[in-house]
Amino acid sequence: MLDLTHYLKTRQKQVNDKLMALFSPIEKKKRLFAAMQHSLMAGGKRIRPILCISAAEAVGACSDDVLTVACAIECIHTYSLIHDDLPSMDNDDLRRGIPTCHKAFDDATAILAGDALLTLAFELLSTEFLSKFHPENGLHVIRLIAHASGPYGMIEGQMQDITAEQHRLTLDELENLHRLKTGALIAASVNTGALLARATDEQSHLLNDYAQKIGLAFQVIDDVLNIKGDPDCLGKAVGTDLVLQKNTYPGLMGLDTAEKKAHQLVESAIESLISFDHRADPLRSIAEYIVQRDR
Amino acid sequence: MLDLTHYLKTRQKQVNDKLMALFSPIEKKKRLFAAMQHSLMAGGKRIRPILCISAAEAVGACSDDVLTVACAIECIHTYSLIHDDLPSMDNDDLRRGIPTCHKAFDDATAILAGDALLTLAFELLSTEFLSKFHPENGLHVIRLIAHASGPYGMIEGQMQDITAEQHRLTLDELENLHRLKTGALIAASVNTGALLARATDEQSHLLNDYAQKIGLAFQVIDDVLNIKGDPDCLGKAVGTDLVLQKNTYPGLMGLDTAEKKAHQLVESAIESLISFDHRADPLRSIAEYIVQRDR
Numbered sequence: 001m002l003d004l005t006h007y008l009k010t011r012q013k014q015v016n017d018k019l020m021a022l023f024s025p026i027e028k029k030k031r032l033f034a035a036m037q038h039s040l041m042a043g044g045k046r047i048r049p050i051l052c053i054s055a056a057e058a059v060g061a062c063s064d065d066v067l068t069v070a071c072a073i074e075c076i077h078t079y080s081l082i083h084d085d086l087p088s089m090d091n092d093d094l095r096r097g098i099p100t101c102h103k104a105f106d107d108a109t110a111i112l113a114g115d116a117l118l119t120l121a122f123e124l125l126s127t128e129f130l131s132k133f134h135p136e137n138g139l140h141v142i143r144l145i146a147h148a149s150g151p152y153g154m155i156e157g158q159m160q161d162i163t164a165e166q167h168r169l170t171l172d173e174l175e176n177l178h179r180l181k182t183g184a185l186i187a188a189s190v191n192t193g194a195l196l197a198r199a200t201d202e203q204s205h206l207l208n209d210y211a212q213k214i215g216l217a218f219q220v221i222d223d224v225l226n227i228k229g230d231p232d233c234l235g236k237a238v239g240t241d242l243v244l245q246k247n248t249y250p251g252l253m254g255l256d257t258a259e260k261k262a263h264q265l266v267e268s269a270i271e272s273l274i275s276f277d278h279r280a281d282p283l284r285s286i287a288e289y290i291v292q293r294d295r
Numbered sequence: 296m297l298d299l300t301h302y303l304k305t306r307q308k309q310v311n312d313k314l315m316a317l318f319s320p321i322e323k324k325k326r327l328f329a330a331m332q333h334s335l336m337a338g339g340k341r342i343r344p345i346l347c348i349s350a351a352e353a354v355g356a357c358s359d360d361v362l363t364v365a366c367a368i369e370c371i372h373t374y375s376l377i378h379d380d381l382p383s384m385d386n387d388d389l390r391r392g393i394p395t396c397h398k399a400f401d402d403a404t405a406i407l408a409g410d411a412l413l414t415l416a417f418e419l420l421s422t423e424f425l426s427k428f429h430p431e432n433g434l435h436v437i438r439l440i441a442h443a444s445g446p447y448g449m450i451e452g453q454m455q456d457i458t459a460e461q462h463r464l465t466l467d468e469l470e471n472l473h474r475l476k477t478g479a480l481i482a483a484s485v486n487t488g489a490l491l492a493r494a495t496d497e498q499s500h501l502l503n504d505y506a507q508k509i510g511l512a513f514q515v516i517d518d519v520l521n522i523k524g525d526p527d528c529l530g531k532a533v534g535t536d537l538v539l540q541k542n543t544y545p546g547l548m549g550l551d552t553a554e555k556k557a558h559q560l561v562e563s564a565i566e567s568l569i570s571f572d573h574r575a576d577p578l579r580s581i582a583e584y585i586v587q588r589d590r
Contacts, residue, residue: 112450123445140425146414146418
């Protein structure tokens with residue numbers, strides 16, 4: 001049996017150490033880097049980089065092989081949080097229990113810190129692929145990640161999320177929104193791990209299946225936690241979706257049905273991995289963790 | 296003799312046609328793409344993509360060879376303008392004679408449109424490099440462009456520009472600021488063209504020399520135009536640097552000396568190209584144009 005808590009802690013430490021080492025002490029004195037660092041090291045769960053690592057492990061690679069690439073994905077995730085929190089977007093003061101970037105610094109600095117983390121991710125990726133991996137494989141990963149985080153993925157999802165406030169979506173529209181906003185980068189994380197570990201076509205297909213399902217389950221639970229979560233555990237306010245009249249799964253289908261849906265998605269995600277051996281256990285446990293988490 | 300007006304028009308049309316073709320008619324109906332398109336097609340001079348093309352031509356390549364890559368650079372330049380214009384940054388209402396992105400749409404849309412253009416640039420680059428060019432060469436270009444536009448280049452320059460408002464910089468500090476804010480992406484444009492056209496080490500070195508000098512000249516003239524330019528020609532307000540107490544070359548060294556400095560830089564940039572044949576004429580003419588332009 002895999003001890004998931006231990007596994008997550010070990011991987012989180014690996015990711016955190018690597019992220020900490022991204023900037024030199026001199027750079028950290030600069031306002032821009034301090035702001036990037038503030039949000040990057042604010043105690044995130046590191047779900048996306050860990051999914052990238054676990055997917056690579058499921059196909060037989062080592063965590064060290066894909067660590068830098070996994071950290072680049074976390075940079076992209078963090079940039080998206082910084083920009084989403086801005087006053088003209090979701091206007092959040094707290095994130096992961098500490099002041100959001102624009103609260104700790106200012107709006108202009110937060111915009112630039114986000115821009116910088118996004119751009120830095122592609123510098124990290126290209127540098128890593130020049131020294132490791134087959135260059136063509138590297139270009140495929142860059143395209144995969146850029147596509148998932150750009151106007152055909154995450155950013156379009158965020159745009160839809162903002163414009164959908166205060167008008168009611170159908171379940172299909174809500175699912176499409178989240179497939180873009182959260183699902184795309186989660187799937188890209190898994191698919192990147194698979195690609196770098198040279199998964200077969202069938203393995204890639206199954207891992208993508210797994211990723212699509214946990215991506216959706218992740219968002220459903222996020223909505224659930226916004227209703228019944230503990231703000232101290234979450235490190236952010238709850239009940240905000242209701243105030244902002246956001247479209248949510250519990251809002252559209254009721255709290256119980258939403259929770260049931262998340263559990264079904266996770267079960268189905270784990271079934272996708274049936275042909276994988278014990279090396280896919282972290283992926284299986286992470287899927288279960290997604291519906292059991294309290295933050 | 297090269298007819299620069301004709302050359303620029305032809306190249307601008309090439310770039311504009313390619314940029315127009317980036318999004319399908321269906322996509323353009325979406326708010327996010329409409330906002331991206333608004334700023335992308337607002338009549339920019341296309342200096343950076345043209346420099347990329349001209350540098351490639353100077354080493355014997357064709358404009359078509361590097362057109363997509365050149366357009367990706369213009370996407371990055373446009374994103375930087377959208378974010379710089381935001382109320383929390385420079386707070387500009389007009390750009391290239393039309394409302395800035397946040398004025399035509401809103402702040403949130405402008406932030407996302409900028410994010411989207413930046414991310415799209417890396418998708419365009421990776422896709423292009425998977426079908427054309429040696430993959431390793433492609434990774435070098437992605438790294439070059441990401442480094443120039445990220446926290447070690449353009450974004451750090453913008454951060455310094457904001458924090459430097461209302462306190463006086465030395466000439467060295469101002470030069471460093473502009474080397475980052477404007478110079479880095481201009482140099483990357485030239486160096487990308489050279490790299491893709493497989494320039495020799497010596498050619499690359501000379502072209503980089505040229506790029507550093509015109510990058511600086513470009514900014515000096517920008518400052519000059521903010522004092523004595525015609526707002527109708529420029530498509531934006533003049534005198535704003537003075538109001539915002541920005542550090543400028545004319546402010547530090549006087550208007551005449553600043554103009555003289557720009558001319559000297561351009562002369563020296565053209566000298567860097569002495570060993571190149573007539574295929575470098577566009578680069579030579581563009582250098583002259585930089586100090587003669589009125590917008």
